[in-house]
Amino acid sequence: MTTTKTVVTLKVNGVERTAEVEPRLLLVHFLRDVLGLTGTHVGCDTSQCGACTVLLDGRGVKSCTVLAVQADGHEVTTVEGLARDGELHPIQEGFWEKHGLQCGFCTPGAMMTAVELLRQNPNPTDEEIREGLEGVICRCTGYENIVRAVKYAAERMRG
Ligand code: FES
Ligand code: FES
Numbered sequence: 001m002t003t004t005k006t007v008v009t010l011k012v013n014g015v016e017r018t019a020e021v022e023p024r025l026l027l028v029h030f031l032r033d034v035l036g037l038t039g040t041h042v043g044c045d046t047s048q049c050g051a052c053t054v055l056l057d058g059r060g061v062k063s064c065t066v067l068a069v070q071a072d073g074h075e076v077t078t079v080e081g082l083a084r085d086g087e088l089h090p091i092q093e094g095f096w097e098k099h100g101l102q103c104g105f106c107t108p109g110a111m112m113t114a115v116e117l118l119r120q121n122p123n124p125t126d127e128e129i130r131e132g133l134e135g136v137i138c139r140c141t142g143y144e145n146i147v148r149a150v151k152y153a154a155e156r157m158r159g
Pocket of ligand 1: 042046053063
């Protein structure tokens, strides 16, 4: 059986990218396998781990739950798009300064989730950070330092 491919055009990290994809291709596989943006991780096959989180039109989504064709015409930001002009994003600085990672597998998804959280709530309490990061599973259980990293970023972003 042959599958008809569809052309999609997305703005990814500010750059327009066009490709022919199968209608069933997930956004996470489009990012990783078609565009080579392997910073977005796949940690489960049950939509639970959050390692695949990216921003779709500025909102955090698990990219394993979105088809590439659904993102056609939209804007995606991945972890590769956080740093600007060689300057780390405050959330990246936070993870660096507060040792917010161990093996690093959950880190891209945790950072993208945190960016979304801080967009909605620039001054979160520890409790609110924990709630906001509920969808991110860290197998190294480094949650304490992830909370500290997000707090650090929140302070930096509020100036
Ligand atoms: S890979 Fe998407 S939630 Fe786990
Ligand atoms: S740092 Fe290892 S899974 Fe989170």
